[in-house]
Amino acid sequence: METKEKRFEQDIETFFLSDEGGYVSLKSSQFDVDKCICMDELCRFIEKTQPKAWAKYLKYYGENAQEKLYFRLEKCISEQGLIYVLRHGIEDLGIKLKVCYFKPETALNDLDVEHYEANILGCTRQFRYSPHNTNTIDMVLSVNGIPVVSIELKNQLTGQDYQCAIRQYKNDRSSKEFCFRLDHRFLVYFAVDLYEVWMTTQLKDGSTYFMPFNQGSNGAGVSGGAGNPDYPDGYATHYLWEEVLQRDSLMDILYRFISHVKEKDEETGKTKEKLLFPRYHQYDVVRKVLADVKENGSGKNYLIQHSAGSGKSNSIAWIAYRLASIHDANDEGIFDSVIVVTNRVVLDGQLQDTINSFEHKVGLVEAIDDKKNSHSLAEAINDGKKIIISTVQKFLFGYKDMDSYKGKKFAIIIDEAHQGQSGESARMLRRSLIDIDVAVKEYAEEQEIDVEDVDLTDEFINSVVGQGRHANQSFFAFTATPKGPTIEVFGTEYIGADGTPTKMPFHVYSMKQAIEEGFILDVLQDYTTIREAFKLVKVSEDNPELIEGAASKALFKYYKKHGYTITQKTEMLMANFLANGRFQINGKGKAMVVADSRANAVRYYLAIKQYLKDHPRESAGCDVMIAFLGEITLEEMPMEKPFTEASMNLDENGKYITTDKKFRKVFHSSQYNILVVANKYQTGFDEPLLHSMYVDKKLKSVAAVQTLSRLNRTCFGKASTFVLDFENTEEDIKKAFQPFYEESSMEGATDLNVVYDLRNKLNEYMLFNYDDVEKCNDFM
Incomplete structure (x- = not known):
């Protein structure tokens, strides 16, 4: 032995x-x-x-x-x-x-x-x-x-x-x-x-x-x-x-x-120290990207499909740092600047901190944050800063201040490719960074005209010249959920077994692998719709362990009543959350309510506030926040001042919350544990304490995956999630998740086999916990 x-x-x-x-x-x-x-x-x-x-x-x-x-x-x-x-x-x-x-x-x-x-x-x-x-x-x-x-x-x-x-x-x-x-x-x-x-x-x-x-x-x-x-x-x-x-x-x-x-630690104020060592897929993607760039130089695009839980921020930091100094076989630098396009403040700080731990060169990283304008972006590029972090929107206004980049080459890293690859801002980004002499020459050859005849004062010609791929630009696009257009723009072309070409990601760390390795939770494991819950009521006589007594009666009454209101849905979700969700994650569990409009988000917020007021004993220690853009006036409350996010959310000192950073910090604290959203924080909101979600909005494709994935972050004491969906069907959600579970391509989704065998069960723990029938009758 x-x-x-x-x-x-x-x-x-x-x-x-x-x-x-x-x-x-x-x-x-x-x-x-x-x-x-x-x-x-x-x-x-x-x-x-x-x-x-x-x-x-x-x-x-x-x-x-x-x-x-x-x-x-x-x-x-x-x-x-x-x-x-x-x-x-x-x-x-x-x-x-x-x-x-x-x-x-x-x-x-x-x-x-x-x-x-x-x-x-x-x-x-x-x-x-x-x-x-x-x-x-x-x-x-x-x-x-x-x-x-x-x-x-x-x-x-x-x-x-x-x-x-x-x-x-x-x-x-x-x-x-x-x-x-x-x-x-x-x-x-x-x-x-x-x-x-x-x-x-x-x-x-x-x-x-x-x-x-x-x-x-x-x-x-x-x-x-x-x-x-x-x-x-x-x-x-x-x-x-x-x-x-x-x-x-x-x-x-x-x-x-x-x-x-x-x-x-924002709660304790203590400083924690740790060493970051790359996970294998992080090490592998950096190694393979660098090898390909060394071989092919600038001008290629790379789609990196890494699931939530992949440590994407660190992967971006490592790739940005390496691309800033990479040389070709002739020992010549390949890129003049690396530009990281992101909408996440968290990445700005993490990228700088990570890179600063490698090199202590002043000015290696230039962050064009909220305190700087598009002119600052142009200055950073013109000055040849090695790593620049910016939002794509700043290119829409800063391009006029940018010099002509004859002979310069750029690596552009896009965080969340589906958000940063299209639209006027993205087109302006490409146009801003092109080597204009090369682009004009290519355009002249395509049109079979002399270079001198290309009129860049013509807006149409100027737009055409700026489109497509350019030899001085390489894009490295990260996303967990690539759409078809994203794959078309950034994907790598492969020849399939049948000889037909298709585009695929350059590197994949799948949702399946992230779930099986324990870096994220499977949000579909405890997903149920109100329709499926009702079906269980109908068969509960033969399967009494599925859903019993008071919960069965309440659910039946809810489902059969036509024209049910937000107030009634609120009573249902609050009964569930207060009995179960809030006690998850060692008593720190939080919930998100997804509304289909800003007006309904406000209505949910007011209904939850009223419910908390009417049930002081059961709801002690609970409070609700709301997230939406702009202002809204409810039809049924025309005399009230317009509702805004800032005016409806207060911090621990009773002051209005006016910044995104403060909003996230306050919601993470023990002061609040319910968040109502309308087209906000359904992407890029990483709150590990989110356990329960109540969906009252039709979700399709990427939006469904991104919304439900707000629950998948792990933390100590978090072993499960729960979703109750008022609007969608199991088939809707299964179909939405399928393309992104393993790997996306232009040909379609990878088969999920039996992994998404959505369990048709809903026990008393998941939905209700009423003590007697009288309370259940009062519920409706």
Whole structure:
């Protein structure tokens, strides 16, 4: 049995120690168990790559140089973190020392290449990490004597799997150990078996959270579910050591992916720290995008269909950062600027924070936020800022201030492609950034006229010149729900099995995979319509466990009554939410009511307010907010002042809420737990505490997926969602979700098989919880 287990470890070690793997063998005994470092290797690297600085260091400290180096290194790591020290080195007595060198973007400087090749990457079996016990880690990878990767290897042939490795990390690897501090020695911990890989960046004993680091059931970047595909030539998890942890790849991840993030908890005010390590699909999409751009240069479009829960903001940040410095085979820069088009304030800050953790160059990122106008956008582009964040609307007004971009090339990243790929603003974006000389020449050739005869003062000609693809522009479009026009504009053309061409996304992380990996919840799992609920009432005599007594009577009366009102629907949804939804997520559950118009949203808001007033005991601790644009006057209340969102929402101090950021913050707090919306916050609203949704609006296609997906965000204590739909049918919603569950194409949807077997059940827990029939009669 032991031989089988050792064979797995030996095969992995054999790859690491090969020329392709790029590692050398280091024994555990070469590491100081108290310091968890191999100072001999680190000093050997410094002496080889920085001989003058090391000679000066030796002159100062003599035979104590190694010990002094350790104390200085340890002090810097404790204050700034290991990842910072790896990237920026240390300084002692005015002597600057690098502890590793990263691969340069170009091969123009021979010394930079030589320094990078001098790095000593070590592979150690049975690594002893503590002076307090004899425990060992199956395999450890180090950079110049500093351990950075921990791998516990398990083998199903010996009756163990990755879950055994996870339990070992949780139970036998104390977070109090010196080497397991966050960003101190190990930067990532892998639990690996023959079929799956899971990882974490921080050990927290029993509460340690591991996430899957798998390709997907059908392979990387294509539609499928959780897990990994079979690999006839070896182990299904081979990609971990052959791709991700191979020498060049690991060094690339250390330099350009891992990020130390500090986040302030809005409720507690405390600052939380964590390390961001890419999930496999994030690593894969960045790698594949860069490889394609290096090969083909500018002028191509890329559609990236990544589900909610994919970590899209970080993927955008990593791609933007890499595109800003990418060079072609001739070591020439491919793009002059990277422009990120987004409507999300959250992404603005996250993008800047992530990139700033890699490089500390002032002005690398220029955000054209609400405080800046379209003229500021033009200035940023004209000045050649490397990464620019803006809304697409600013191009509609800023193009006149933009210079002619002869010879300049741009990478344009679009967050939510279906929102940013069409319309006058998007056309103006393309027109603003074209190389006008090239575009005019192409137009003249198509029209078979001389270039001198192209009149750019003619609006029609000017518009035609600005349309279509341009060799100086590459678009990288992200969306979870691509529509047909989006696929047509940004999709990659493939030849199908029958020989016909079709357009498909360049890279996919499907909704199915995100659900199966646990990064989002399946909002259709507990979805029901009022019609289906009524059907259950009719068969409840034979199936009394489905829906009983008072709930059955109330539902029957509701359904049979013609012309039921918003007040009656409000009583139904509030009875449900107050009895069940609010107690979900450890008592923090929130609800969204989706109205079909602004007027009806206001009516729902007023009806809910009245219900809360009429039921003070049951509704204690509950309150409602509303979201809509503009102002509205109700026909039945003509004498009232027009209703506006700002005038109807108050913060904890009784002040009007006038900004989107404040709105989201207040709703996230314990002050409110019900939100009524009308054509607002049905997209891009990420509130993990949303558990219940009540839909009173006809939803079609993408709108249905985006609206119901407001519930799919996960958080601690959230195990389910609930949707009660007054307007749509199960078939409507199933049809809407089908194209986006796995992969979209111009040919149609991928078959869902049996995954959307919408369960025809509605128990008392889901809908009602009345104590007696009298209350039920009063309900209607």
